[in-house]
Amino acid sequence: xxxxxxxxxxxxxxxxxxxxxxxxxxxxxxxxxxxxxxxxxxxxxxxxxxxxxxxxxxxxxxxxxxxxxxxxxxxxxxxxxxxxxxxxxxxxxxxxxxxxxxxxxxxxxxxxxxxxxxxxxxxxxxxxxxxxxxxxxxxxxxxxxxxxxxxxxxxxxxxxxxxxxxxxxxxxxxxxxxxxxxxxxxxxxxxxxxxxxxxxxxxxxxxxxxxxxxxxxxxxxxxxxxxxxxxxxxxxxxxxxxxxxxxxxxxxxxxxxx
Amino acid sequence: xxxxxxxxxxxxxxxxxxxxxxxxxxxxxxxxxxxxxxxxxxxxxxxxxxxxxxxxxxxxxxxxxxxxxxxxxxxxxxxxxxxxxxxxxxxxxxxxxxxxxxxxxxxxxxxxxxxxxxxxxxxxxxxxxxxxxxxxxxxxxxxxxxxxxxxxxxxxxxxxxxxxxxxxxxxxxxxxxxxxxxxxxxxxxxxxxxxxxxxxxxxxxxxxxxxxxxxxxxxxxxxxxxxxxxxxxxxxxxxxxxxxxxxxxxxxxxxxxxxxxxxxxxxxxxxxxxxxxxxx
Numbered sequence: 001x002x003x004x005x006x007x008x009x010x011x012x013x014x015x016x017x018x019x020x021x022x023x024x025x026x027x028x029x030x031x032x033x034x035x036x037x038x039x040x041x042x043x044x045x046x047x048x049x050x051x052x053x054x055x056x057x058x059x060x061x062x063x064x065x066x067x068x069x070x071x072x073x074x075x076x077x078x079x080x081x082x083x084x085x086x087x088x089x090x091x092x093x094x095x096x097x098x099x100x101x102x103x104x105x106x107x108x109x110x111x112x113x114x115x116x117x118x119x120x121x122x123x124x125x126x127x128x129x130x131x132x133x134x135x136x137x138x139x140x141x142x143x144x145x146x147x148x149x150x151x152x153x154x155x156x157x158x159x160x161x162x163x164x165x166x167x168x169x170x171x172x173x174x175x176x177x178x179x180x181x182x183x184x185x186x187x188x189x190x191x192x193x194x195x196x197x198x199x200x201x202x203x204x205x206x207x208x209x210x211x212x213x214x215x216x217x218x219x220x221x222x223x224x225x226x227x228x229x230x231x232x233x234x235x236x237x238x239x240x241x242x243x244x245x246x247x248x249x250x251x252x253x254x255x256x257x258x
Numbered sequence: 259x260x261x262x263x264x265x266x267x268x269x270x271x272x273x274x275x276x277x278x279x280x281x282x283x284x285x286x287x288x289x290x291x292x293x294x295x296x297x298x299x300x301x302x303x304x305x306x307x308x309x310x311x312x313x314x315x316x317x318x319x320x321x322x323x324x325x326x327x328x329x330x331x332x333x334x335x336x337x338x339x340x341x342x343x344x345x346x347x348x349x350x351x352x353x354x355x356x357x358x359x360x361x362x363x364x365x366x367x368x369x370x371x372x373x374x375x376x377x378x379x380x381x382x383x384x385x386x387x388x389x390x391x392x393x394x395x396x397x398x399x400x401x402x403x404x405x406x407x408x409x410x411x412x413x414x415x416x417x418x419x420x421x422x423x424x425x426x427x428x429x430x431x432x433x434x435x436x437x438x439x440x441x442x443x444x445x446x447x448x449x450x451x452x453x454x455x456x457x458x459x460x461x462x463x464x465x466x467x468x469x470x471x472x473x474x475x476x477x478x479x480x481x482x483x484x485x486x487x488x489x490x491x492x493x494x495x496x497x498x499x500x501x502x503x504x505x506x507x508x509x510x511x512x513x514x515x516x517x518x519x520x521x522x523x524x525x526x527x528x529x530x531x532x533x534x535x536x537x538x
Contacts, residue, residue, distance in 0.1 A: 175527070
């Protein structure tokens, strides 16, 4: 479904150039849930943004659903590939009602029966029609993230790119959103690419994952290996250890991986 | 370790009058802190941060703070004149905030800010303050203190910014440190290193610490004792090592809803909130 080969993204020019992504390749099969894990600055979000077309300056090749992608995306691309952002407080227009937020992608793509679509997608994400004419500030963080998911789903895409979809939420709300995303994937046969720094979230959500550090993929593994803690690379082992709570001895043994 | 607690809080209440009535953010919280690491855990809106702020009388207006007792080493923090309070705030009790981006002065160099924190609370001269600031930067494991001393906050990473904040808060050698989500903006490995620094300083100087966080596992592995807050009340208190045996359904619900690395559950249990939790 998604094929990325030798993706490179550089920001800035000359002496100030920062190579954020340095030759990343991975493939995601249709219906699979793929995790991209790494610390801040590892380039995981940049990879996602390049795939969805929010970043124009990249080299390498990106193919989604068999179609090679250029610098700019065709309108039709977004019918099959949508993104959910990290911060539900920032990603919804504060002065548009939920109805208007959800109607916009339908209008852009010239689809019919907007009413029925909005109604259906709101039910799908567990909000119900009573939320339709509210504004984002009238909703809680979890409800807003549901709206963001609804906006991505309203075009009935096949691929959903999720950039830290629960890191701004409380743990009890996180569980609700993760359950929702799991159910939606099963019902609509969606393909997910999930970016997260939280290994436990990736362990519950994904089939396979890639660990990134400093713009490169360090290791690819399936989720079974992650659950067993069977990492090949030192970097992944350190990340695993750091995710398991505070441990004085472990903290002293940490080192930087270049 | 002295037996007398550093801080005693009894029946702390914080309320905010609004157009639609009075909102009670904290509703009768009592606890004591000795020379130990006390964790306060809860979700957003549980009142955990407000509790930390009330100790330093930093609740923003129009918030109203009342308590039967709010005393630090025998001094009543509620009635202490502002001038005397300044001798405690920052000097004997200091507070590390969540986000270094908003808590450091953007137009002052890092070194100048740390040195200022020291000079305000002691009679040291400029040279002495600089020497102490460099020592402190080294203590929080900043590799090149001389270089970092002259940098501005926007020139350092989030992890380094947080370590700088900690250095600034620890330089007056406080007895009690209130840390409000000090590591939640950091990567897991940096988070561990920052915690190790605070842990070491706690044990070496016999400092008390209040660690406010939403991260149950982190608090359980880092602190000695934990308060779990829900809707402005403490619903459960336990030793950190016994968190997994917590009894209150809210704590249990929170623990269950956390995804785990070895998770094979198809669906995560979702917390169902019982209105009776608001009462008891």
